[in-house]
Amino acid sequence: MIHTGERVKRERWKSNFSEWFSGILRSADIMETRYPVKGLFVWLPYGLKLRNHVFAIMRELLERSGHQEVLFPQLIPENIFKKEAEHIRGFEEQVYWVTHGGKDKLDVKLALRPTSETSIYPMFALWIRSHADLPIKIYQIVNIFRYETKMTKPMIRLREVTTFKEAHTAHAKPEEAEAQVREAVHIYKRFFDELGVPYVVTKRPRWDTFAGAEYSLAFDTLAPDGRTLQIGTAHNLGQNFAKVYELKYEAPNGKHHYVYQACYGVSERVIAAVMMAHGDDVGLCLPPNVAPIQVVIVPIPFKGREVPVEQIATAIKNELAAAGLRVHLDERDLRPGNKFYYWERRGVPLRLEVGPEDVKKEQVTVVRRDTGEKQAIAKGALKTKVKQLLEEITGDIRKRAWKSFHESVKDASDTETIKRVIEKRGGIARMPWCGGKACGKALEEQTGGDLLGEEFDGKTPSGACPICSKRAKVSVLIARTY
RNA sequence: GGGGUCGUGGGGUAGCCUGGUCUAUCCUGCCGGCUUUGGGAGCCGGUGACUCGAGUUCGAAUCUCGGCGACCCCA
Numbered sequence: 001m002i003h004t005g006e007r008v009k010r011e012r013w014k015s016n017f018s019e020w021f022s023g024i025l026r027s028a029d030i031m032e033t034r035y036p037v038k039g040l041f042v043w044l045p046y047g048l049k050l051r052n053h054v055f056a057i058m059r060e061l062l063e064r065s066g067h068q069e070v071l072f073p074q075l076i077p078e079n080i081f082k083k084e085a086e087h088i089r090g091f092e093e094q095v096y097w098v099t100h101g102g103k104d105k106l107d108v109k110l111a112l113r114p115t116s117e118t119s120i121y122p123m124f125a126l127w128i129r130s131h132a133d134l135p136i137k138i139y140q141i142v143n144i145f146r147y148e149t150k151m152t153k154p155m156i157r158l159r160e161v162t163t164f165k166e167a168h169t170a171h172a173k174p175e176e177a178e179a180q181v182r183e184a185v186h187i188y189k190r191f192f193d194e195l196g197v198p199y200v201v202t203k204r205p206r207w208d209t210f211a212g213a214e215y216s217l218a219f220d221t222l223a224p225d226g227r228t229l230q231i232g233t234a235h236n237l238g239q240n241f242a243k244v245y246e247l248k249y250e251a252p253n254g255k256h257h258y259v260y261q262a263c264y265g266v267s268e269r270v271i272a273a274v275m276m277a278h279g280d281d282v283g284l285c286l287p288p289n290v291a292p293i294q295v296v297i298v299p300i301p302f303k304g305r306e307v308p309v310e311q312i313a314t315a316i317k318n319e320l321a322a323a324g325l326r327v328h329l330d331e332r333d334l335r336p337g338n339k340f341y342y343w344e345r346r347g348v349p350l351r352l353e354v355g356p357e358d359v360k361k362e363q364v365t366v367v368r369r370d371t372g373e374k375q376a377i378a379k380g381a382l383k384t385k386v387k388q389l390l391e392e393i394t395g396d397i398r399k400r401a402w403k404s405f406h407e408s409v410k411d412a413s414d415t416e417t418i419k420r421v422i423e424k425r426g427g428i429a430r431m432p433w434c435g436g437k438a439c440g441k442a443l444e445e446q447t448g449g450d451l452l453g454e455e456f457d458g459k460t461p462s463g464a465c466p467i468c469s470k471r472a473k474v475s476v477l478i479a480r481t482y
Numbered sequence: 483g484g485g486g487u488c489g490u491g492g493g494g495u496a497g498c499c500u501g502g503u504c505u506a507u508c509c510u511g512c513c514g515g516c517u518u519u520g521g522g523a524g525c526c527g528g529u530g531a532c533u534c535g536a537g538u539u540c541g542a543a544u545c546u547c548g549g550c551g552a553c554c555c556c557a
Contacts (some may be wrong), residue, residue: 018553023493026492036550036551037551038550038551038552133485149483151552151553298520299520300519300520302519302520303518303519334519334522335518335519335521335522335523336519337519337520337521337522337523338522338523339521339522340522341519342522353520355519356518356520357520358520365520407499
């Protein structure tokens with residue numbers, strides 16, 4: 001219980017994550033999950049605010065690094081969509097098609113974009129003339145459709161991903177595309193760090209590379225149930241799409257060359273990652289920078305003394321709002337204890353209580369959502385202290401999330417150990433690997449896990465591949481995945 | 483891809499096997515009133531449901547088939 005000043009337990013959060021997650025979506029007013037079409041869900045006002053704050057951080061990071069926002073149509077004509085053969089092989093099972101306009105059958109079917117390479121790159125062909133047009137760095141935040149046949153889950157496996165940030169770039173030189181992938185990784189690290197969401201970066205094995213890419217890097221975080229969740233990807237596309245969509249530029253010497261490309265994406269899965277990273281059995285604990293409400297004020301009125309309490313609460317609200325904080329005064333006619341649980345479920349990082357005792361002593365009682373710690377603060381110091389506490393919470397929940405993440409990544413040198421690591425409530429196993437596909441597949445089969453890929457910028461391991469016993473080339477990460 | 487379980491007010495459920503006073507139980511939520519307010523108070527009143535379609539039957543929440551949806555296991 002929070003009122004004892006102790007941290008809230010994380011038993012249900014861990015042992016029954018699925019139930020915890022769907023329960024909290026409703027009880028914290030994040031999403032309505034009863035929309036009558038499989039895999040489609042409704043963002044509620046509070047959840048949407050959270051989503052918007054999260055993606056505002058992404059926008060800021062992209063704009064600061066020279067990306068420009070665009071907005072492309074959602075429909076892609078079949079003939080253009082199907083140009084890149086490998087890309088299509090990767091997606092055709094998952095595409096929704098628009099086949100009719102009213103009662104008329106369309107001459108050319110229209111795909112509801114499952115991702116936007118094939119709608120964006122034909123336009124690149126029109127825009128790219130000379131080397132001076134390069135690089136192009138654009139992004140959009142849009143919905144995409146994928147016909148998922150497996151079990152769907154809000155935010156995690158959707159038929160309509162409502163929130164998909166995809167960036168697409170074109171460059172003159174291969175090393176520029178390579179550098180762009182690195183920049184994407186850098187941006188995503190900053191992004192997830194801002195949210196306190198821990199991650200590993202891996203280079204996906206060749207058989208799990210994005211359809212049409214040279215190679216794919218991916219960010220994975222860990223759900224409380226020990227399974228990994230892919231929360232970001234960055235692909236080096238080389239010239240694969242450039243050759244299909246005729247993306248050529250004229251070099252200073254008058255020669256024409258295909259461009260080199262990168263693309264990288266993050267979806268609303270990141271919201272699930274934020275929720276799970278900092279949640280507990282009571283509910284959410286949102287990072288202050290994305291919390292729709294950063295500070296909630298709960299007045300504690302006593303009969304006959306309501307007036308001063310309410311006046312002071314309102315004054316505090318105005319003071320904090322003027323200081324740029326998202327603050328809410330809960331004036332509902334409910335008992336305080338009820339309100340405490342209500343706002344804790346919704347993850348509001350700081351709660352202020354103003355009661356008769358506080359009025360008498362010219363103080364405010366402040367309670368941290370993450371630790372339950374309760375303290376009295378002199379009214380004069382409130383603004384400064386609140387800001388300071390919010391920063392402390394940001395840092396502390398990030399550290400705490402990383403700590404539990406690190407505890408879940410374990411070294412292994414044989415398949416039995418891997419199995420133990422990734423089994424129930426497990427985590428991620430780190431393994432030496434020869435890099436061969438046959439061994440990779442065998443590892444997956446023998447352990448029941450999925451190969452995330454080789455650690456990006458990881459050290460060369462000293463051990464041997466557990467399957468073929470050859471000297472390992474890379475460290476590979478294995479886990480059960482979402 | 484294969485197999486299984488399930489669907490009752492806003493949420494969680496009882497009832498179903500053995501069809502009939504089911505006018506559908508309880509908890510919670512929500513609305514109104516009284517009262518209370520430093521960790522989910524209490525009392526009174528109110529609101530609100532058998533997933534959809536077809537079938538069997540005198541009669542279906544209950545039995546059969548199908549759709550839609552949810553969840554679980556295996557590959």
